Amino acid sequence: MAFQKSSHTFTKIHLKALHTNNFKILFTLSFTVFINTLSFSQDTPNKGIAIDRAVKDTTIVVTDSLVKTTISEKTQDTILKDSIKPKKDLLEHTVKYHAVDYTKFNQKEHKLYLYNEATIDYGDMKIEAGNITIDYNKNTVYARGIKDTLGGYTQKPVFTQGANVVEPDSIIFNTKSKKALIYNSKTEQGDGTVIASLTKKENDSVYFLKNAKYTTAEDLEDPEYYIRLLKAKIVPGKKIVTGAAGLYIYDIPTPVWLPFGFFPQSDKQTSGIIIPSYGENSDRGFFLQNGGYYFAINDHVDLTTLGDYYTNGSYGLRLESAYKTRYKFSGNIAFSYESLINSERGFSDYSKSTVYNLRWSHSQDSKANPNSRFSASVNLGSSNYYQTSTNQVNFSNRLNNTLSSSISYSKTFQGTLQPNISLTATHSQNTNTEEINMTLPTFQGSLGRFYPFESKTGAKKGIIQNINLQYGVNAQNSITTYDSIFFKKEMFDAAKVGMQHSIPLSTNFKLFKYFSVSASSSFNEVWMLKTIKETYDAEEEEFVSETVNGFDAFRTYNFSTSLGTTLYGMFNFEKEGKDRKLQAIRHVVRPSISYNINPAFDKYYESAEVVNADGLTQSELDAIYSDIDLKYTRFQESIYGTPGKTFSSSIGISVSNNLEAKVRDRDSTATESKKIVLLNSLNFSTSYNVAGDSLQWSPVSVSGGTQLFNNKLSLNFGATLDPYALDNNNSRINTFNINNGGSLFRLTSGNLTASWSLSSKKKGAEKDDKNIEQNLQGGGRADDMFGVSEDFAKRQINEKKEEGIDKNNEQSEYYRHSIPWSLRLAYAVNYSNSTRQNEISSHSLMFSGDINLTDKWTIGASSGFDFKNIGFTSTQLRFQRDLKSWSMNFSWVPFGTYSSWNFFIGINSSMLKDLKYEKQKQADISL
Template structure:
């Protein structure tokens, strides 16, 4: 282009008479000063910068044009059988499990034909040896998915013509004989149906229509439509159809199911309202009602916060009436269910965890209101709620709540709460910046453990009654072991320990013998009466143990001629002594007695009998062990 530009400049100079005279004059006498002046002016007029700009202008204006048939995005395609390129007609043929990815489009079929002249893709299945068509097209664009018999798609206009198609939109299944897909993903259907049946293959019920328009994620509008059940048309006819399509969480009314129960009559079950509160929690309130008078209300909620926690809570309260009032088979039961599941993400709090799996119910609720088939067949249910945490890696706290229930015996055991607190081993006399050898008292260690528990075993029908809490057994237990280890004569280890335990209770018992009572013709034989005494009492006990141990090493050598050249053995002899004082002495008041005239002797008992952590040992004991 630089040559062409120079040529045009030379032509212009020749047409100018002034420049023509100067040039001719310069050519006749090249040594004239005027000629030298004219030539620099000419060079200044033809600046080299202008030549560079002209090359840049050429790259922008004269760049090769892009073919109108060129693709706008990269195409990835493959097939298992074969690929055939028709370069003359600009076509590609793919056979057997062909896959095409283009922009947000994914197409799978056993036969695919790409026509670059028409910017079209045609897909269909291929008949197998039995004549059945296999590998029919599956077309996905964005969130829309179509399964069809044949499909023709223009990837430039983004329009498609699809035959015998089925697609999911929201919770509904849409079918059509012929569908024309528009660039905005709207679809015009000729000869189709719409159903909310969860099974895509079994068409239990559906609305059939002649024409319709589908606006994805919003609505389906149809012309005249009629209801079909089990492929049998019904006389239920609609002049037009309007089916809203919603995705994600949406509040709304829940339509109940209906039927008949042999014991409780006709019913409506599961009707109510669903409330999508926000992205983290929802609420569903449904109920059941029976013509025999039974009813139930079942609120439930789910919650989830990513990287924090998730769970669900369900509650059921029901009145179940069987038979007619006044008849011998009449029965009225009040039933309940409480289910709670909670999970904490491990990333939320590395030093603490909280989990819950609660399943509490009355004995009859499993029969009338089972949630799963497994619940219906089970008669034992358990629950647990646990929280664990640590402080500075030295102090550990555990909180538990447990429940076990047998619907056959109708007994329930609750442990609420159970607390455990532990402290790592401490050396109270050891200096942090110690220098020199360790003194014997610096090796004294102390541990501490505290436990607390409240438990009760009752009939499940008394769970929410006030007398339930009168039967609760509770207590607190403190354990403090003190240990010391001393080296004797360099080869012996002398270990001493004192174990102290303190139990705290809010109830004690008192037993007395009640003599036989004669009242008219009735006789009440003598018996032991047990009374519960409310009030705080603690029970302290301790024991002392001491042991001396050492290690003796020996070796027996066989020599190099034997496969086993030597045997090394270690002997650890140990002598230990344990002493427990008499905590049954009347001074402590832990044990009392009453006279039994039948046995004709005093019967001793502990005032903490039946408590969760038991009683201190009654008799003095001392043991010496050799090992």
């Protein structure tokens, strides 16, 4: 290095070029210091001085302080900043590496070797492998596993970049271009895994594959199926585009090949086509069912459009939408319409009809608004929709006899009396008679309970301080119509409108310490906008009603009181020196007696005018038509009932019983006895009409129920006992049955219901069946007694595998000595003898069950037997095979009106759900 004299105008420093080999040595040493300074290794690195990007010359030049250096304006550089951009660092990110056995850097080859549980962190890239080599000359990272002495290959590389994880046999990665070659990789893409012999990583968002497999199987070493991809391009999180693709099952090729393939990949909901299923109906021809399009509108609502088409011209359309806003509300709505054609045009049995159904379910989150609530549960449409629908999703609801709906809104206002209002619209439809009852709407308002004589301390004791009153109002627009005129003008002509105001007044107190006494009185006022006027046509001998428009009202009141107590009885069976299983029985009796008074409001009754009376007076007409009751009230069309015509004063008597037992617990370690319920309830009730002149005793009503066998068997029973006898015309007479040569009571009706749920699993181990949800949405039973929905394509993704194998006692997946099973029984019998018919009006047994023959095979059945009509009820047999990544289902209705079968096999993956086969034979239903 040379120095210039100080007398020169400028001080310049010249660097003498070093020899080439020396420069390489210096560069290597500098790079090694840099790597060891910013990296982690097994050895503790020495603390060194950080190397700056630009190295300043530390040589001190001595100048004469008395000589002032002048700067020539001609040689002054006017460019303050260097226009040449500095070169990038050799590595853009800090490299962190680690290995268990050794970390070695070869200065001659410029390679870093990591062995045994080696890791490299570089930016968003991480590589884990048994053996990693970094080549600084070529800017590459080579990672591979370790071969042991037995020939095994362990610690395979795991390459992670961002959210993408690749598990290959080996990988070569270029840190500069970010490209990579990946051998025998396994990459998760959506619900499946891509297994490729060679993968070329072009950049962070594009991968090219050669000779790859795509599968959703869990066992990647031996997948039960895969789609072979000769060539493919992957855009992670977006799509997989392939060349020729074929289906392989256990490495056996199938004839199912496609010239190209497109597999969308997205973490969000996306719109797409829904592939239909096909089949044949002997009455309507070939068909396509449940095909359409799914619209992912946004994160809160979606829309599914589905359609059916039959070659004879029948078709069906369905719209389904689900919506949800977190912490506010959620729900779903579905509308179905079917145009059904039977036979062919020109034949005698040709017919055409349309059916529809609307379902809506809405629920509000309890956190949304504690003072107001809106809910909806709607199921209305054609009365014969479920019976005639050709879609298999409606199978389990074909025996429904009632469709019902309710939409309600309620709000509570804060204050002393807490006023409450609610609006409700209801609908009830009998699918057999096609009669429809609706309220559009019902308004209810009320004020909170008010204690006018409450003490200042807030304590309410005694008959006076407990006096309270309320106010309530109820307004209805009631409509009774039929399916044929539903939502037509004629439907609203028969609407009944009314309003009822009620003010109940009540109090309660203790009597003689052990008796509870309550007394209440109620005042009611009913408003109507329509009344009637009746006339009696003497020639036709019938009453004729005429509607009178205009406001009118009637008022009623009543009084009631009751006295009750509770008695406890204990029967102790314990004795000293004996450890009996039955230790005690406790009997709880709750008797009560009540008294009710309902005055006669005969002022609201009048005699019907007789047409063609020939000038006779009313008294003369009453005498002539004494055998005909001409009395009527103009309020008899009221939706709140009519005012009482006769005075009523009755005494009610009721007794309820409960039996519990205390037994020795089977568990020897238990310190206390076990309580079991012998009889949940046994109730008796009757009444005596003090003001009546005959038949003063009402029939005795008996009801009860219990649960046995650890609450697996539920029993409920009821009966009606009449103390009066019948005459020869089977009419009740004012003579006790015992005085007429009979028994004390006459059994007029009785019923018994029993339900029994058995399972080989422990209590609480039963899983909820997703198929029951479809039953409930259609208004059906909350079990599978009538069968389950046959929409296997929709269920294949939702169904989860059951954890059926005990890890401590693993069994073969094809055979097990312990076979899980479940059985549900429902028994019902009704007896009628009100007019000496002495018959069993109905008698049936329904059952359903499932058996897991193996961990993969499940069979089930739903059926019943009608003992009165001697025949089986609707029967369904079900077979299900778990094929790991696939599901196979077969449903069969062997006989009856809805005789049919349905076979399905498909993949349990949301992305490959359309890779399925479904074949079915539908029932031949005549409209």
